[in-house]
Amino acid sequence: MSSLTDTIAAISTPLVPSAIGILRLSGPKALDIARKQFRPLGARPLLDHLPRELVFGDLLDRDGAPIDRCLCTFSRGPASYTGEDTAEFQCHGSPMVLSLGLEALFAQGARQAGPGEFTRRAFLNGRLDLAQAEAVGDLLEARSREGARHAAGQLTGALSQKIGDIYSALVDVMAHFHAVLDYPDEDIDPFRMEELSHTLQAQLETLDALLATCRRGRQLTQGLSCALVGRPNAGKSSLLNALAGYDRAIVTDIPGTTRDTLEVSMELGGLPVRLIDTAGLRDSDDPIERLGVARSRSAMEQAELILVLWDSALPVTEEDLQLLLHSMSLAPTILVWTKGDLPSAPVPFLNLDPLPPVVTISSKTGQGLQELEEAVAALFPRPSDLPYGQLLTNQRQEDAARRARQAVAQAEEALMAGVTPDALLTDVEEALQALGELTGQCVREDVTDRIFSKFCVGK
Ligand code: GDP
Secondary structure, three states: OOOOOOOEEEEOOOOOOEEEEEEEEEOOOHHHHHHHHEEEOOOOOHHHOOOOOOEEEEEEOOOOOEEEEEEEEEEOOOOOOOOOOEEEEEEEEOHHHHHHHHHHHHHOOOEEOOEOHHHHHHHHOOOOOHHHHHHHHHHHHOOOHHHHHHHHHHHOOHHHHHHHHHHHHHHHHHHHHHHHHHOOOOOOOHHHHHHHHHHHHHHHHHHHHHHOOHHHHHHHHHOEEEEEEEOOOOOHHHHHHHHHOOOOOOOOOOOOOOOOOEEEEEEEOOEEEEEEEOOOOOOOOOHHHHHHHHHHHHHHHHOOEEEEEEEOOOOOOHHHHHHHHHHHHHOOEEEEEEOOOOOOOOOOOOOOOOOOOEEEOOOOOOOOHHHHHHHHHHHOOOOOOOOOOOOOOOHHHHHHHHHHHHHHHHHHHHHHOOOOHHHHHHHHHHHHHHHHHHHOOOOOHHHHHHHHHOOOEOO
């Protein structure tokens, strides 16, 4: 990635005709370029206006001809998103206007911004820490309301604050041991020892609570994998289509039509869910169908939620029952009676303990789909004691928190075992290092490169 001395520019909105399109500039030449390419309607030149004021005027192309009547606003570093001088043009959302505008900015010496480069600069200039920068990505890609709220919470610093509290408690512990090292002849006061041990234990508890959020964080960012299983013709593809709201899966009444697994992402019961339509689970001589059945089994084994579909118009078979029992042994399971709009076959008494949640639906009429969503939400409720933003949402954060936890546990054990302060300091330093990686205080450049490369251009 090039240096911060460049001025970067990008179109920050999708290149499709839309109400508004935004061009963005950041870097040492941003204000000078904006001044040359934007002509305010009033008498005052652009830079005589206040920072962050919206100024009405004409955006000019590289030859100085107006290409849009729009709004411009600028900020002076460090009081800006990137921490640098920035300018933004809020244009009509015309792909052609935005392209001509961008060309003009390039002609004045700006260069194309790379993926996530604005946010990367915000991080490098200390405007956001790494957890907050990752939250920007999570917010853009949020696929559920809860996910968006958590990302917004992280963006405002909820996670960073929590990590910061642990960090500062550990720095206090470290300061104490440094003092002891400076005066090796003095023993540590037993009362002080107990206090330090309590501090370390409290940090362990906080880190444990944080690590317990990883599962929810992963589900919110990556989606809960949910397998639809059942005999061929049970109505799996129809349910997938009904939930997705469009015909993604081919629905026919020839058993075995869905030969492979098919995945659709959607919000279900407030959670982002990857719904996997499996090939009907049945013995078949067709090698392709057999392959599909094998994939179905694997999807089922990896699923975090299984919907077992039973056709309510047909008698329940031993095979149906076995499938339900097997699913319940693998993951939280909901029993879904399908085709609720048809006359139902006799319903057997299910002698199961516990009984799974049972919902009757019709993909034809939409009956029961709301209840199905509610059943999913009830199986994966939002932890009531989890404030928005105070959760770990990716592997990198989880690894760092786990290393910090391990180091704090070692320090605590060492303290109790009466190990010398210098050995204990090594553990505390290791914990601080791991926490610093989490918020980006000390993190390798290739790690930040990887994080920002996943962002879109213009963010
Ligand atoms: P799959 O093999 O489990 O994926 O089953 P499909 O979704 O392909 O459905 C098999 C047959 O059942 C098709 O003819 C569907 O139109 C029919 N079907 C599916 N759901 C319903 C429903 O809710 N009501 C009625 N009446 N028919 C349904």
